[in-house]
Amino acid sequence: MKCLINLCAQDGIVSCYSGVGSSISRMITALDTILSEGKEYDLNLITTEYAASALGYSIELKHHNSIIAHNLNGRIHEISNGTKGKITFGRVSQWEILCVNTANIIENISSRYDKVINIFNDAPMFHAIESSVAMKDAPEKLKNIASFITSNIEEEGFENAIKHFIVQ
Numbered sequence: 001m002k003c004l005i006n007l008c009a010q011d012g013i014v015s016c017y018s019g020v021g022s023s024i025s026r027m028i029t030a031l032d033t034i035l036s037e038g039k040e041y042d043l044n045l046i047t048t049e050y051a052a053s054a055l056g057y058s059i060e061l062k063h064h065n066s067i068i069a070h071n072l073n074g075r076i077h078e079i080s081n082g083t084k085g086k087i088t089f090g091r092v093s094q095w096e097i098l099c100v101n102t103a104n105i106i107e108n109i110s111s112r113y114d115k116v117i118n119i120f121n122d123a124p125m126f127h128a129i130e131s132s133v134a135m136k137d138a139p140e141k142l143k144n145i146a147s148f149i150t151s152n153i154e155e156e157g158f159e160n161a162i163k164h165f166i167v168q
Helices: 020-037 059-071 091-108 140-143 156-168
Strands: 003-008 041-048 076-079 115-122
Touching: 003 020, 003 091, 020 059, 041 059, 041 091, 041 115, 059 076, 076 091, 091 115
Parallel strands: 003 041, 003 115, 041 076
Antiparallel strands: none
């Protein structure tokens, strides 16, 4: 069976300017550890397109995460929100463009796999695909539509969610 995990996040894949970025970096490390233990999953990291001058952009972090994704038969996908990476958060209309583009890329990638797990860190991206993981402290609205809710908000909550999906 060919399996894939898509981790989608605004911050933490090619940029790190908030606590969320640090959490995503820990998630990537956890996925690398879990999947390197012989689990047969590929890993894609999906984020907003960033210009080199954008707040928090880090070529070093991008390179580091590219290696992890590559070692797990995946890659970083930088998705356009219509600003050519100049504005990373932007207006609601830019989030809508980002969500449509994210859903399209995931749909194209996923067709080659038997099982796909999509993890969305940012609420707008959460609506791009139906299957999703919500953190325990997520808003009720997100938890109500999630496929799985982590046991806690710490790193082991995320690891437990991933192991739950991988074991299934």
